[in-house]
């Protein structure tokens with residue numbers, strides 16, 4: 001017998017329940033964060049629409065504009081990643097729908113489709129160097145780099161004494177394994 | 190290792206960040222074409238030792254398609270350019286001709302680069 005569904009909506013949980021590892025750098029799974037994929041190109045109201053949600057300007061190509069716990073990242077010539085507190089996604093989507101009414105765009109809540117990691121410490125870049133074909137020596141502050149972490153897609157940027165890495169939730173455990181292995185004490189580059 | 194600069198996002202992308210899309214500038218032959226034209230469009234591909242034009246996709250980066258001119262024998266890259274063109278742009282052609290004086294643009298009747 002099936003019961004009518006009337007239970008309260010359960011609290012959001014991150015992919016790995018906040019797993020962490022202490023190696024030569026600190027690995028922390030964080031979140032959940034509110035994340036919105038916004039696809040639009042050549043839309044006049046775009047800058048204002050994003051500012052109303054994140055409080056940032058529209059990022060230049062391959063940049064991320066951070067404003068406290070909100071941010072807007074440039075993902076491709078027609079795609080932005082908006083980060084907001086998890087509980088504010090619905091309000092943010094409503095705001096975008098209003099600002100961009102009548103304009104060709106797509107805004108989707110992808111919060112639960114993502115996993116987010118922090119890699120912190122003096123040698124945090126060494127952890128990522130082993131996993132991605134990125135020249136971290138030339139990665140600029142505020143630069144958002146989409147690349148791969150071993151076999152899966154990832155986006156990363158330097159922030160607050162380390163790096164923030166975003167990947168698909170379905171590969172969260174794989175990425176945690178990568179980061180953990182890469183941060184093994186004694187394996188510094 | 191092949192490194193191509195994606196013209197859509199500017200990243201110098203390692204080959205492992207890209208997916209190959211094979212020969213560029215194919216002209217489509219569909220309904221109304223002869224069987225020979227359709228067969229050539231469908232199956233016949235260039236396989237040069239030397240200058241070649243290819244489609245690539247920045248799969249792990251911005252996700253966009255772009256085109257590249259390179260030498261299949263040496264892996265020298267002459268340049269990359271947006272995919273929304275039916276022929277290589279003049280600056281790419283000029284760079285190829287500077288490096289490979291004997292090379293001829295095979296899509297031109299006289300083998301000369303487009304003006």
Ligand SMILES: [Zn+2]
Pocket residue numbers: 195196197198199200247250251252253
């Ligand atoms: Zn790209």
